[in-house]
Amino acid sequence: MEIPNLFGFDFTQITWKEILDFVLVSFVYYRLILLVKGTRAVPVMYGLVLVVLLYYFSSELGLTTLNWLLQNFLGSIFLIIIILFQADIRKGLAAVGTGGLFRRDRGVHEKTLEEIVRALTAMAQMRVGALIVIEKTVPLGDVGERGIPIRGEVTKELLMTIFHPNTPLHDGAVIIQGDKIMAAGCVLPLTTDPKLASQYGTRHRAAIGISEETDAVVTVVSEERGSISVVIDGKLVTNLDEIRLRRVIRNAWAR
Structure with missing residues (x-):
């Protein structure tokens, strides 16, 4: 099997823009994870994953009432997160606004x-x-x-x-x-x-x-x-x- 066609994907078709796009998105996600690490946002993220999985299974199994409830809940989830985690969001945005997403902390010897x-x-x-x-x-x-x-x-x-x-x-x-x-x-x-x-x-x-x-x-x-x-x-x-x-x-x- 030739390397360019590994896993059935032609890697020779990837452009430098796509590589740059992937690297930047990966870096941003990595820094965002560091920002929320150890905060109250982490258990909420786990909870959201469970809710999404439950919504998927309720849809597949035809659990109409449960699916309807979860669908309405997920529709307003962003507003709920903003209300519950104002301080964490403010802290994260402040860090990003001052370069916290892309630089290290101030030097303390x-x-x-x-x-x-x-x-x-x-x-x-x-x-x-x-x-x-x-x-x-x-x-x-x-x-x-x-x-x-x-x-x-x-x-x-x-x-x-x-x-x-x-x-x-x-x-x-x-x-x-x-x-x-x-x-x-x-x-x-x-x-x-x-x-x-x-x-x-x-x-x-x-x-x-x-x-x-x-x-x-x-x-x-x-x-x-x-x-x-x-x-x-x-x-x-x-x-x-x-x-x-x-x-x-x-x-x-x-x-």
């Missing part, structure tokens, strides 16, 4: 991540509350505008100074962009998730809230318990020691 880990560990030992938001592909400029501009290098000492209980900025969030502290004392949106345990206060609710709307890596220190948490895509990882904290932040940044 290992030294910066290490300074953040050292600061969080020290503040946890001292039971000093803290809330740090590390920007990835979705810009946090509008959030930073709600606080006080800093634009300083990320260091353990500066972070501990900002969150010291006697400073006017300690109750807000710090926004880190690249290797700089963009702003401090920032007000974040609170999550409305009713399933969040009552033991978590305003800092944790704010951390989850901003991570539901952006792809930022958010870290929290509880002044009541002296524990460290990381929030990614609305998911809370708690009670981290220094080693686990470093690993979780690195893995989250590499996603």
